[in-house]
Amino acid sequence: MLAYLTTIALLAHHVAAQGNMLRFACSQLVVDRVDPIVQPGIPYAAHLHQIVGGNSFNLTMDPANHDLPSLSTCTSCSFKEDFSNYWTAVMFFHHKNGSYIRVPQTGNGGPQGQLDNKGGLDVYYIPSGKVTAFKPGFRMIAGNAANTVDSKVNKQAICNRCWTGTSDTPFVGGAPCSGSDTVDIPADPKCKMIRQTIIFPTCWDGKNLDSPDHQSHVAYSGGYASGGGACPSAFPVKVPQIMYEVMWNVTNFADKSLWPADGTAPFVYSMDIGGPAAHGDYVFGWQGNTLQAAMDNNCNLNADCxxxxxxxxxxxxxxxxxxxxxxxxxxxxWIKALPLGDKAVKA
Known part of the structure; x- marks a missing residue:
């Protein structure tokens, strides 16, 4: 009981320290092998993504002529003014017979309330002091889809947590990407859900809406999962911290007799190169100045403001x-193999 109360106290302190923040659900817009940031204009891109947000999401989305708020007719995120697009890789279960199936996603719960989504993910915008909202055309990536080395991943920004129950109430663990959270996808039959967290940089150079690697125009500033710290001089503009949480429901795959007999990982991302390749993509698309107004007026959680x-x-x-x-x-x-070139085929 003492350990439980200590955990709740630490969590409460963490939430109080970061003040108000937007925390909301985004349902699955589409699961598609396209990537308008890394491989614009190319159908059947390198790997599969799960995409949420405005329905103007497209193959190209050239920032010079693709205005998400004016081109979208709906958004799969809970705030109707948010036509941004958010996407991550897809998690698959690898059966011992060689076939694969997509791991289902569910909304997150915990002390700040249950979020309802139909697949998809949950999004946070966390301010730390005065922040400047992103500009139309802004985009960025967190993580590296080609990475295969755990030590090259910033564990404070990208991590996975094993939930040993199907409900995350009472809350288990402390701040995101802390404690026993891991870079790799947990491979433990006790896990009933796996929470993936992706935290984006909080400092911008104030000039470039994008960069060739989609990362060099932004920088981390410490203070992960709490809005970030002071920005370095080369990246002087403090922006809201974006954080994704994806709740992968692995309950139906807890039977270890179904796992690959050769000891290879039972859960893989759609790149099929291991957990260290987890990543997230973001394209800004809030209507008008609503995101800036939400940050300035301390709008909180998943409610009208x-x-x-x-x-x-x-x-x-x-x-x-x-x-x-x-x-x-x-x-x-069930599919015969991960879609990595050829189209997916049913098993």
Missing amino acids: PKAGIHKQTDAEYNACTKAQMAPETVDG
Whole structure:
């Protein structure tokens, strides 16, 4: 009991320290093999992504002529003014017979309330002091889809946590990417859910909306999962800290007799090179100055904020926002192999 109370106290301190923040659900817009940041214009890109946000998401999304708020007719995120796009790789379970199936996703719960999403992920915008909202055309990536070395991953920014129950209430553990959180995907039959956290940089050079590697125009400043610390001189503009949480429900895969007999990982991301390659992509698309107003007016969690002019949609409204694949292939049910070139084929 003492250990439990200590954990809750530490969590409460962490939340109080970072003040108000947006925390909201985004349902699955589409699961598609496209990547308008890294491989613009190319269908059947290198690996599969799960995408959420505005339905103007497209193969190219040239920032010079693709204005997400004006081109989108709906958003799969709970705030109706947010037409940004957010995406990550997809997690698969690898059966001992060689076939694969997509691991289902669920909304997050915990002390700040349950979030409802139909697949997808949960998004945080965490301010630390005065922050400047992103500009139209801004985009960035956290992590590296080609990385295979654990030590090259910033564990404070990208991590996984094993949940030993199907409910995350009471909350287990401390701040994101702390304690026993790991870079690799946990391979433990006791895990019923795996929470993936991806934390983005909080400092911007104030000039470039993007960069060739989609990372050099931004920088981390410490203070992970709490809004970030003071920015370095080369990146003087403090921006809201974006954090993704993906709750992968691995309950149906806890039977170790189903895992590969050769000892290879039972859970893999869609790049099929291991856990260290986890990454997230972001394209800004809030309507007008609503994100700046939300940060300035201390809008909090997943609720209407009249001072900023942001409005929470009903679960049914944002769950209904979807779009067809631009690279059509089978992504549901058992497939023979991960889609890494050829189209996916049912097992």
